[in-house]
Amino acid sequence: MSKKPVILGIESSCDETAVALIRENNDGEPEILSNIVSSQVDIHKEFGGVVPELAARAHIEKIDLIAKKAFDESGVNLNDVDAVAATAGPGLIVCLSVGLNFGKALAVSLNKPFIAVNHLEGHALSPKLNSKINYPYLLLLISGGHSQFLCVEGLGQYKRLGTTIDDAAGEAFDKTAKLLGIEFPGGPQIEILAKKGDPTKFDLPKPIINKGGCNLSFAGLKTAILRITKNIKTKQEKYDLAASFQKTMEEILYQKSKVAFKEFKNINGDKKKIFVVAGGVAANKKIRESLTKLCKEENFMASFPPINLCGDNAAMIALAGLEKFKQKQFDDLSFPAKPRWQLDKDAIFLKGSGLKY
Ligand SMILES: Nc1ncnc2c1ncn2[C@@H]1O[C@H](COP(=O)(O)OP(=O)(O)OP(=O)(O)O)[C@@H](O)[C@H]1O
Numbered sequence: 001m002s003k004k005p006v007i008l009g010i011e012s013s014c015d016e017t018a019v020a021l022i023r024e025n026n027d028g029e030p031e032i033l034s035n036i037v038s039s040q041v042d043i044h045k046e047f048g049g050v051v052p053e054l055a056a057r058a059h060i061e062k063i064d065l066i067a068k069k070a071f072d073e074s075g076v077n078l079n080d081v082d083a084v085a086a087t088a089g090p091g092l093i094v095c096l097s098v099g100l101n102f103g104k105a106l107a108v109s110l111n112k113p114f115i116a117v118n119h120l121e122g123h124a125l126s127p128k129l130n131s132k133i134n135y136p137y138l139l140l141l142i143s144g145g146h147s148q149f150l151c152v153e154g155l156g157q158y159k160r161l162g163t164t165i166d167d168a169a170g171e172a173f174d175k176t177a178k179l180l181g182i183e184f185p186g187g188p189q190i191e192i193l194a195k196k197g198d199p200t201k202f203d204l205p206k207p208i209i210n211k212g213g214c215n216l217s218f219a220g221l222k223t224a225i226l227r228i229t230k231n232i233k234t235k236q237e238k239y240d241l242a243a244s245f246q247k248t249m250e251e252i253l254y255q256k257s258k259v260a261f262k263e264f265k266n267i268n269g270d271k272k273k274i275f276v277v278a279g280g281v282a283a284n285k286k287i288r289e290s291l292t293k294l295c296k297e298e299n300f301m302a303s304f305p306p307i308n309l310c311g312d313n314a315a316m317i318a319l320a321g322l323e324k325f326k327q328k329q330f331d332d333l334s335f336p337a338k339p340r341w342q343l344d345k346d347a348i349f350l351k352g353s354g355l356k357y
């Protein structure tokens with residue numbers, strides 16, 4: 001039997017230093033051999049957000065140790081690696097450069113192909129780490145820096161159907177958390193606090209909910225929360241606001257996904273109806289439940305990555321690397337770090353454009 005490819009994945013686009021090894025199994029499915037993620041939360045907590053210089057320094061200090069751990073846990077050695085895949089963008093350039101250059105150096109020393117991966121493509125493919133999904137599919141990418149509906153037609157083939165015109169969904173969670181006095185990163189904490197609150201207590205706005213197709217907007221929601229927090233006195237009111245915010249996010253994503261379903265069906269017909277939800281916010285159980293319910297109503301197959309692979313990790317980067325490796329899509333060592341790198345290269349930049357509906 002021919003040797004199955006082993007891919008090393010490296011991720012350092014923001015505040016997670018991550019290295020993973022995956023191998024294709026005999027059924028052609030990816031198998032995670034190791035997946036090490038080192039978070040820098042403790043470093044950035046006191047600043048209330050990611051400080052690029054500190055993040056880059058931490059990546060430099062950690063990356064070789066994390067890589068060694070990934071090899072130790074995987075049971076494979078350096079010479080078993082068939083290609084090295086590293087995130088090249090989008091992200092913080094000083095952070096991207098660390099993983100990208102580490103990956104290039106390893107590829108050169110092993111005399112193996114180098115593959116530059118778009119971090120967002122890693123998120124887009126991440127549900128394939130635990131389930132078989134064929135193209136085309138509709139993707140809702142809800143992460144810390146992006147919120148988009150995309151028609152995924154194949155590897156590297158994306159058509160954007162809608163995007164946020166201001167904040168990303170994860171950003172809305174983090175900013176709301178900050179207004180509620182929750183430590184960075186607050187998104188996951190909102191989910192915990194919301195369990196103790198009444199989601200009907202506050203009536204929050206749902207910007208552009210009945211217009212703008214499946215484009216999204218969350219900035220008005222944040223402004224409303226800022227106004228309410230000024231009058232909040234009790235812990236229970238804080239829990240109620242967390243619950244009301246989460247419920248509103250659920251409803252916005254539910255209704256906008258419904259619009260995106262229609263657009264996806266217009267493009268692909270009524271046969272292949274797969275809805276993939278990925279990115280850090282896809283870890284939110286209430287949002288998962290509500291979008292699963294929508295899929296049942298609309299006869300779409302719902303697919304989410306495992307909770308621990310929703311946030312940044314290198315297994316998804318290795319997976320994108322594996323798909324590119326199988327198509328012999330290798331990159332030159334001159335491939336640059338790209339702070340901005342859209343999945344749909346033809347999509348126009350809407351964020352902050354002052355787009356009005
Ligand atoms: N359980 C949760 N509920 C809501 N939001 C969450 C949850 N867990 C994580 N998040 C949010 O997900 C975001 C992090 O996701 P991710 O790591 O995919 O983003 P990123 O890598 O910073 O951005 P991008 O992928 O767009 O470059 C944060 O904004 C975080 O608050």
Ligand SMILES: [Mg+2]
Pocket residue numbers: 119123143144279280311312
């Ligand atoms: Mg991410």
